[in-house]
Amino acid sequence: MQLNNRDRRILALLQQDCRISNADLAQKVGMSASACWRRVRAFEEAGIIARYGAVLNPDKVGLEFEAIVLVQLTRHDPDNLAELVRVIEMRPEVLECFATTGQADYHMHVLFADIATYNDFLENVLFRLPAVASAQTNVVLRKIKRAAVISP
Structure with missing residues (x-):
């Protein structure tokens, strides 16, 4: 069109x-x-308009821990990758996830209530996936520009 x-x-x-x-x-x-x-x-x-929605302020709905997580894989096994993608798609805390080039295989934008709930996600979800070798967390200190929809 x-x-x-x-x-x-x-x-x-x-x-x-x-x-x-x-x-x-x-x-x-x-x-x-x-x-x-x-x-x-x-x-x-x-499909130009994919959906309609409201943009929420994460701080106002109790989501104060925001980070960009760089995920490295153990290896690119199709079954393990499929499981990783399935889990990431199900998790509302993962706002966005990109398969990328460079040192990290995936970049995830995540939003949690606090560092404790993020740590729980790491220990009980992400690190239990066979495809995940490691994750590096870059905590968001200040938002410069935001144009994302948030699911509280």
């Missing part, structure tokens, strides 16, 4: 406030409400 400037404006406004009414959205981009609704619907059907 080719995006024009009006499409980009619609998408920008929806990302700023996904609760904006269709009438207000249409007015801001200079379209009729019905044409705007059809365009948004097309974005949803094309």
Whole structure:
């Protein structure tokens, strides 16, 4: 799907406030409400809009320990990797996980109530996976920019 400037404006406004009414959205981009609704619907059907949601403040919901975890694997065994991916996908504390190049095989962005619950995750989840050789934790000291949805 080719995006024009009006499409980009619609998408920008929806990302700023996904609760904006269709009438207000249409007015801001200079379209009729019905044409705007059809365009948004097309974005949803094309997968351009993956989902709608609210962005929460982690501190306000009791999630005060944030880190980037660099995970190194023992080896790239397909069965062990499948188990690692399955476990990571199930854990709501893991906000994002990327398979990467470089010294670490995976980079995970995690969010926990405190260091004790993070330590429990390390000991009872991550380090029990056969694929995991080690994990290096980089604690987030200050948030410079955040654009992620959080599951408290």
